[in-house]
Amino acid sequence: MRATPTHLRPNKTCATLSVIAPAPASAALRPHCLAALPGAIGRLVLTALLLAGGAGSAPAQNIELPPGPGRALVYGRCRTCHDLQYVEESKGLDAVGWDGILDDMESYGVVLSPEERRKIVDYLATYMGDQPPPAPAAAASDQPADGAALYAGNCAGCHQENAEGVEETFPPLAGNDDLFLSKDFLARVILHGLSGPITVKGGQYDNEMPAFDHLSDAEIAALVAYLRSHFGNDAAAHPDLARLTAEDVAVLRAEEAGPEAVRALRDELVGKGR
Amino acid sequence: MIIHNAKLGVMETPLSLLREHYITPKEIMYIRNHFPPAGKQAWYGTTDAPAVQDWKIRISGLVVRPRTITLDDLKAMKQVKLVAVMQCAGNGRYYFSQKAKVGGGQWKHGGMANVEWEGVPLRAVLEKADVGPAADARWITANGADESPAPKGADLIKSFRVEDPFLDNAILALKMNGEPIPAVHGGPVRLVIPGYYGNMNVKWLSEILYETEESPSPFQSKAYREVKKPVKPGTFTVKDYNTGNSTPTYAFKTMSVIFYPLAEDRVKAGPVEIRGVAWNDGLAPITSVRVSTDGGKTWQDATIEGGAGPWAWQKWSLKTSLDAGTHDLRCVASDALGRSQPLDGTVAWNPKGYEWNGADLVRVTVA
Structure with missing residues (x-):
């Protein structure tokens, strides 16, 4: 197995520190927290901190919402435009308040079926609402992961239903060679995210895909298999790539990596393929 | 900085940083963006000006002669400078949530800055373009x-009455604090309307339209609107806004904040100088800032030191004395039109949490 570039995994302990506290100039910066911000934004904040001559920290990028039915849809659809801190800071709204937020978001462009919208509002009102949330939901059932449903809930918001992407913003997954760069690369993108700039099918994309590590090992394996065999993608044309299993994903999940590390890996793999 | 949304680079300046500079440096200036121009996500990660050689602004709509003006056209015209507060309409939203939760970024007072803009007056650009707007535009x-x-999806679009007097002072800004405007703050060309909330100051200006109606964009018709009458939590929700019962968040309400001391400052018993800034929409001067050191029971008049023009922070200070113990400091500004601030800002509670202007409250512990 290929060694993963060693970038620090976001340190979740600094997620609670959201304010720069005035501190003596000798106090150390918290680079591990800054590293948790998307690369470019992290550098911007670092500039501000240096100007301030003080120490500081910033919330981690990988905000986790409480597990519950519908959470995956929030992860899959809301992060097209903004990260989950928007959701976190709105915590405490009642069902009408969350429903109103969804009105706003639909007017800004998120496309949801009535069923998806209902699930999202139910989740937010229950787990991010004005009443204490119920005990964590029972573990997922043993039903086999459904690649098509996973794609619709997690990927289609950005990459579109037809997997053709959005010009200059989200790369296509249809006919995207990245899917077959190596056995593991696609799973790493899903688990750890991917930051641009990248070129896909001749188009430039300079964006950042967040990690989708809330998906289970089996779900990611199913999603990889689905992507490699739909939208005109043909896994059979790559006999050298063995089928990725849930056990493989479990190993990848333990790696410390982030969107920039995955991009570095991509650069390596693309360079090798030339 | 206080991050509200890392993906979009949305961040707020702690007052302990903001107070260090009368003109806010770009490195610590608050950022509130929705979406970058297509393919320009990288613009969100830097305080550099965008690397664009050419920039075009189309002036069109119900006009006889649509025109396109370029960055070079603007550079060739007479430039004016002004200092103005830039402030997010959601600045202070957190304080509304103390009454009833309001969705969105929980901004305290740091969604504002005091910066110098330089550019070409909007009216001069429109006159020179001479597009010949229809009478009913x-x-x-x-x-x-x-x-x-x-x-x-919708993007940010804003509409103004053609005769809006605030547009008389608006500029197509090319510089901020003497440098080309950082991309993240709207460069290369930003519409700057002094005295208007941040969202009205359209970034990356690319089109000006004369129209018979205001834009149907949700950013004009639904978002960034303030209710016309006071509403109560539970009886008026985000779903109830329409263009009849609300107005766009145009002009700043009169506002003031305490810069020193802040809750985290160590204050020794004895003489102390309480300092802060006040601002409004610039229509009338700030004539009074009153300060209380006992939570609002008694008040003293602060000295207004003034600022760099009608739209800039007006600095104020009060020399007083504080005993050891806990003190609730408050301040209230008023202007020559009698426009002031409520002691309890939540009287203006609104479901979107815009235009907070409640009297500041800072609890300091004096040792």
């Missing part, structure tokens, strides 16, 4: 180059 719509990542 009563609205001017400003559109930026931002683009929603959702293919059918």
Whole structure:
């Protein structure tokens, strides 16, 4: 197995520190927290901190919402435009308040079926609402992961239903060679995210895909298999790539990596393929 | 900085940083963006000016002669400078949530800055372009180059009455604090309307339209609107806004904040100088800032030291004395039109949490 570039995994302990506290100039910066911000934004904040001559920290990028039915849809659809801190800071709204937020978001462009919208509002009102949330939901059932449903809930918001992407913003997954760069690369993108700039099918994309590590090992394996065999993608044309299993994903999940590390890996793999 | 949304680079300046500079440096200036121009996500990660050689602004709509003006056209015209507060309409939203939760970024007072803009007066640009608007084109719509990542999504568009007197002072800004405007703050060209909330100051200005109606964009018709009458939590929700019962968040309400001391400052018993800034929409001067050191029971008049023009922070200070113990400091500004601030800002509670202007409250512990 290929060694993963060693970038620090976001340190979740600094997620609670959201304010720069005035501190003596000798106090150390918290680079591990800054590293948790998307690369470019992290550098911007670092500039501000240096100007301030003080120490500081910033919330981690990988905000986790409480597990519950519908959470995956929030992860899959809301992060097209903004990260989950928007959701976190709105915590405490009642069902009408969350429903109103969804009105706003639909007017800004998120496309949801009535069923998806209902699930999202139910989740937010229950787990991010004005009443204490119920005990964590029972573990997922043993039903086999459904690649098509996973794609619709997690990927289609950005990459579109037809997997053709959005010009200059989200790369296509249809006919995207990245899917077959190596056995593991696609799973790493899903688990750890991917930051641009990248070129896909001749188009430039300079964006950042967040990690989708809330998906289970089996779900990611199913999603990889689905992507490699739909939208005109043909896994059979790559006999050298063995089928990725849930056990493989479990190993990848333990790696410390982030969107920039995955991009570095991509650069390596693309360079090798030339 | 206080991060509200890392993906979009949305961040707020702690007052302990903001107070260090009368003119806010770009490195610590608050950022509130929705979407970058397509393919320009990288613009969100730097305080550099965008590397664009050419920039075009289309002036069109219900006009006889649509025109396109370029960055070079603007550079060749007479430039004016002004210092103005830039402030997010959601600045202070957190304090509304103390009454009833309001969705969105929980901004305290740091969603504002005091910066110098330089550019060409909007009226001069329109006059020179001479596009010949139709008589019933009563609205001017400003559109930026931002683009929603959702293919059918809306982007930020703002409309103003053609005769709006605030537009008389508006400029097509090319510089901020003496440098080309950082991309993240709307460069290369930003519509700056002194005295208007941040969202009205359209970034990456690319289009000006004369129209008979205001833009149907949800950013004009639904978002960034303030209710016309006071509403109560539970009886008026975000779903109840329409263009009849609300207005766009145009002009700043009169506002003031305490810069020193802040809750984290160590204050020794004895003489102390309480300092802060006040501002409004610039229509009338700030004539009074009153300060209380006992939570609002008694008040003293602060000295207004003034500022760099009608739209800039007006500095104020009060020399007083504080005993050891806990003190609730408060301040209230008023202007020559009698416009002031409520002691309890939540009287203006609104479900979107805009235009907070409650009297500041800082609890300090004096040792």
